[in-house]
Amino acid sequence: MRMAAWLYLILAFGFIYLPVGTLVLFSFQDGTLPVPPFNGPSLQWYTEVLADDDITAALINSLVVAIGSSAVAVVLGFLAAYGLARHVLPGSAIMRGLLIAPLTVSYLIVGLGLLIVLNRTGIGLSLFTAGIGHVVINLPLAFAIIYASMGAQHENAERAARDLGASEAKVVLLVTAPMLAPTLAAAFFLSVTLSWDEFIIAFLLTRFDITLPVEIWSMLRSGLSPRLNAIGSVVFLISVTAVLILEFTVLRRRRS
Amino acid sequence: MTASVRLNQLNHWFGPFHALRDISLEIEAGEYVTLLGPSGCGKTTLLSVLGGFIEPSQGTVFIADADMTSVAPAKRPTTTMFQDYALFPHMSLRDNVAFGLRMTGVGKAERHRKADDKLDLVGLKADGAKRPHELSGGQRQRVALARALAVEPDVLLLDEPLGALDLKLRRAMQDELKDIQRQVGTTFVHVTHDQEEAMAISDRIVVMNAGRIEDAGPPSRIYREPASLFAADFMGEMNHIPAQVGSAGAQTALTNLPAANLMSGAATVCIRPEAVRQDGKGIGLGDATVRDATFFGAYTRAHVIPTTAPDMVVVAHLPPTSLPETGAVLQLSVLPDDIRIFTKDTA
Amino acid sequence: MNAGTGTKLGWGFVAPALLWTLAFFIVPFLVMGAMSFATLEGRSLVWGLHLDNYIELATRAYLWRAILVSLEITVTVTIVSVVLAYPLAAIIAFRVPPQWQRLALLLAILPFWTSYVVRSYAWLLVLAREGLINQALMNVGLIVEPITLANTRFATVTGFVHFFVMLLTLTIYANLVQLSPNYRRAAADLGANAVQTFRHVILPLTLPGIATGAFLTFVLCIGDYVTPQVLGGNNELTMPQVIMVQLGRRADFPLASALAIVMMAIVTLAYLASARWLRLDRV
Numbered sequence: 001m002r003m004a005a006w007l008y009l010i011l012a013f014g015f016i017y018l019p020v021g022t023l024v025l026f027s028f029q030d031g032t033l034p035v036p037p038f039n040g041p042s043l044q045w046y047t048e049v050l051a052d053d054d055i056t057a058a059l060i061n062s063l064v065v066a067i068g069s070s071a072v073a074v075v076l077g078f079l080a081a082y083g084l085a086r087h088v089l090p091g092s093a094i095m096r097g098l099l100i101a102p103l104t105v106s107y108l109i110v111g112l113g114l115l116i117v118l119n120r121t122g123i124g125l126s127l128f129t130a131g132i133g134h135v136v137i138n139l140p141l142a143f144a145i146i147y148a149s150m151g152a153q154h155e156n157a158e159r160a161a162r163d164l165g166a167s168e169a170k171v172v173l174l175v176t177a178p179m180l181a182p183t184l185a186a187a188f189f190l191s192v193t194l195s196w197d198e199f200i201i202a203f204l205l206t207r208f209d210i211t212l213p214v215e216i217w218s219m220l221r222s223g224l225s226p227r228l229n230a231i232g233s234v235v236f237l238i239s240v241t242a243v244l245i246l247e248f249t250v251l252r253r254r255r256s
Numbered sequence: 257m258t259a260s261v262r263l264n265q266l267n268h269w270f271g272p273f274h275a276l277r278d279i280s281l282e283i284e285a286g287e288y289v290t291l292l293g294p295s296g297c298g299k300t301t302l303l304s305v306l307g308g309f310i311e312p313s314q315g316t317v318f319i320a321d322a323d324m325t326s327v328a329p330a331k332r333p334t335t336t337m338f339q340d341y342a343l344f345p346h347m348s349l350r351d352n353v354a355f356g357l358r359m360t361g362v363g364k365a366e367r368h369r370k371a372d373d374k375l376d377l378v379g380l381k382a383d384g385a386k387r388p389h390e391l392s393g394g395q396r397q398r399v400a401l402a403r404a405l406a407v408e409p410d411v412l413l414l415d416e417p418l419g420a421l422d423l424k425l426r427r428a429m430q431d432e433l434k435d436i437q438r439q440v441g442t443t444f445v446h447v448t449h450d451q452e453e454a455m456a457i458s459d460r461i462v463v464m465n466a467g468r469i470e471d472a473g474p475p476s477r478i479y480r481e482p483a484s485l486f487a488a489d490f491m492g493e494m495n496h497i498p499a500q501v502g503s504a505g506a507q508t509a510l511t512n513l514p515a516a517n518l519m520s521g522a523a524t525v526c527i528r529p530e531a532v533r534q535d536g537k538g539i540g541l542g543d544a545t546v547r548d549a550t551f552f553g554a555y556t557r558a559h560v561i562p563t564t565a566p567d568m569v570v571v572a573h574l575p576p577t578s579l580p581e582t583g584a585v586l587q588l589s590v591l592p593d594d595i596r597i598f599t600k601d602t603a
Numbered sequence: 604m605n606a607g608t609g610t611k612l613g614w615g616f617v618a619p620a621l622l623w624t625l626a627f628f629i630v631p632f633l634v635m636g637a638m639s640f641a642t643l644e645g646r647s648l649v650w651g652l653h654l655d656n657y658i659e660l661a662t663r664a665y666l667w668r669a670i671l672v673s674l675e676i677t678v679t680v681t682i683v684s685v686v687l688a689y690p691l692a693a694i695i696a697f698r699v700p701p702q703w704q705r706l707a708l709l710l711a712i713l714p715f716w717t718s719y720v721v722r723s724y725a726w727l728l729v730l731a732r733e734g735l736i737n738q739a740l741m742n743v744g745l746i747v748e749p750i751t752l753a754n755t756r757f758a759t760v761t762g763f764v765h766f767f768v769m770l771l772t773l774t775i776y777a778n779l780v781q782l783s784p785n786y787r788r789a790a791a792d793l794g795a796n797a798v799q800t801f802r803h804v805i806l807p808l809t810l811p812g813i814a815t816g817a818f819l820t821f822v823l824c825i826g827d828y829v830t831p832q833v834l835g836g837n838n839e840l841t842m843p844q845v846i847m848v849q850l851g852r853r854a855d856f857p858l859a860s861a862l863a864i865v866m867m868a869i870v871t872l873a874y875l876a877s878a879r880w881l882r883l884d885r886v
Contacts (some may be wrong), residue, residue, distance in 0.1 A: 106826025
């Protein structure tokens with residue numbers, strides 16, 4: 001039974017790492033096809049990819065959209081969570097349901113809906129419209145995470161602040177937000193991760209300036225090439241590094 | 257069903273931590289034994305060894321004269337009642353209690369009948385179809401007991417079973433546990449840190465500290481004649497009076513006490529608060545000034561400062577009708593039988 | 604908390620998020636719904652209550668086959684992913700020493716962080732005729748000619764399963780680890796062997812978690828465009844692919860909207876069907 005378990009573990013990990021391993025390995029291919037046999041290693045594809053202006057532009061666009069839309073999502077989500085958690089409002093259950101609803105719908109449909117509206121109203125597609133779409137998908141997540149973290153201990157601190165004469169705005173700014181800093185950071189980071197990698201909404205809602213996943217998609221149309229391996233490995237490396245940093249700093253500190 | 261338990265020279269390490277040190281213990285069939293001690297003393301580890309969840313690094317475990325040291329929990333004639341009860345939330349009470357029987361292949365009708373019997377034993381006869389979440393803490397505890405007894409083990413192991421209950425319920429359950437144990441006759445080994453609980457239910461108490469057995473015996477003997485300083489301290493309250501044992505007996509700041517056959521050198525004299533008397537009987541302990549006196553219902557608890565030892569505070573239990581003012585002077589004495597002296601070799 | 608001024612202020616806080624959701628989600632969704640009942644006459648859009656699109660969905664083979672293909676693939680992927688992920692999650696939760704579990708889990712889901720598009724591409728590399736698997740099989744002598752693995756339904760399913768096994772391992776692990784270890788101990792103590800413990804205790808208690816994970820898999824899989832487009836070839840299309848075709852080549856918003864509505868309806872049905880298990884959450 002023991003043996004079977006470890007065998008399964010090895011096979012499973014083999015399956016999971018097969019594509020990523022192939023991707024990274026053949027990004028160092030000395031040749032034009034990212035398939036066996038492996039000649040190399042060579043850094044030619046990395047230098048080519050990192051020097052490519054389209055790719056660098058797309059990378060920056062991705063970052064801008066990700067950070068921008070995440071910031072908006074977290075701020076709106078935080079305000080909504082604060083409003084609903086701290087005030088008795090009629091129909092709050094319905095409002096909560098509405099705010100969370102986009103989570104239940106496929107991204108394709110979110111993008112399609114926005115595309116139709118933009119098309120009918122004659123508004124052009126851009127990074128900005130893609131950002132709007134990303135806020136739509138990230139707002140429910142940010143709201144849910146923050147709402148779940150607004151506990152009683154925060155409420156007491158806020159009451160104390162009000163008791164000492166702080167206005168509502170000051171309470172939110174100086175007491176609530178700082179106390180929720182880890183949660184806000186987590187929501188922000190999650191949103192950035194999702195937005196950074198998001199394809200279909202960005203694909204539908206951008207036109208000239210595109211994000212990295214969309215750029216990679218158009219590169220894909222030209223066939224198999226180690227260039228894709230290289231950029232894919234770079235994206236992977238960036239994401240993994242961010243996650244590992246998060247794991248070993250924020251999460252470690254919370255545990256101690 | 258019941259059986260005796262014999263533990264021989266048990267030692268266990270968790271990495272470098274020596275959790276059980278030279279544990280040797282004999283439990284008679286049908287005894288109710290309590291493992292008593294503070295957190296980290298090894299009592300739960302010992303229970304796990306008995307239950308088969310831990311195989312000891314050294315030593316042997318015999319149950320009914322059969323070597324069970326390496327036998328898995330499923331195959332041992334023991335069952336454990338866990339601290340959080342671990343009732344299966346997705347099964348009815350009846351199915352919970354019948355679970356062990358089902359695992360051994362007992363047919364549905366018969367195991368349901370036996371399960372209902374056990375639920376009746378713990379006073380939950382009509383509730384067989386309910387789910388655990390519908391019950392209170394005390395009721396869940398009873399179901400856990402019924403489930404453990406349903407497989408008719410030789411030894412029942414209870415891991416701090418009453419910890420989650422409030423005081424009144426705990427006292428009631430202590431009586432019930434004792435009752436049920438008498439009825440079924442199974443050997444019960446019960447882990448607790450509550451010495452009152454231990455005294456209420458045990459035939460014998462095993463006091464543990466830092467992996468060792470400090471003392472083992474009936475509650476009355478352990479209370480009145482504790483074998484070590486730790487055991488003396490752990491059971492109830494104790495006054496510690498430093499002493500020097502020499503040719504003239506045990507010399508303390510209050511008075512000299514007889515100390516036959518004791519090792520010379522530093523020692524501790526232990527006297528229970530309720531053994532400190534005001535009626536002059538026994539050995540005189542001199543005068544003492546009352547620092548404060550609080551009414552405790554069955555007695556008055558007073559902190560007194562002996563005149564001959566102003567740095568010492570002695571706790572005395574006075575009759576409840578007596579409530580002396582701060583500053584009052586009392587004359588203290590103690591009967592020789594109520595004195596315990598612990599030297600370096602018995603501490 | 605005073606209800607008077609508090610309420611007005613409360614509205615003030617919630618309003619921005621609500622307005623955003625309304626403007627950029629609810630309204631577009633409603634417009635899309637209305638669009639599904641519109642029709643194209645030549646190149647101009649005619650609103651109204653036309654059922655043309657839905658009729659076309661039901662009658663044109665190209666369209667309802669796409670619905671069928673999506674369902675077949677999604678159900679297959681869901682079942683295979685759950686069956687493969689559960690043992691992996693269980694091994695990490697129960698066999699890996701506790702101090703290594705977090706690391707093992709992290710390693711198991713690390714490839715999650717390759718870009719979604721890139722990961723499908725990577726599978727294309729592996730499954731291509733000149734790719735890793737064919738080369739390996741030929742080197743070992745098992746086959747003489749490369750077999751077509753890419754641009755098939757097999758490739759699509761593999762690509763999906765790869766993604767969802769990681770996702771489900773995470774969710775099922777979280778579920779398993781929440782179970783008090785005393786449940787297993789109690790079962791063992793009462794005489795159950797490993798199989799019995801799993802069947803009678805662990806599986807029933809983790810069923811809600813599995814149901815949630817399976818539902819998530821179903822929803823994400825049926826709505827995905829990238830994986831079938833990269834790996835599936837053009838012999839059979841899924842619903843998202845057909846939607847994109849309607850958008851691209853033909854700019855047929857009404858038909859695309861109708862398809863999208865149907866996709867949502869299927870997801871809603873799936874939710875209602877599985878709600879029974881999802882609601883059983885009680886520990």
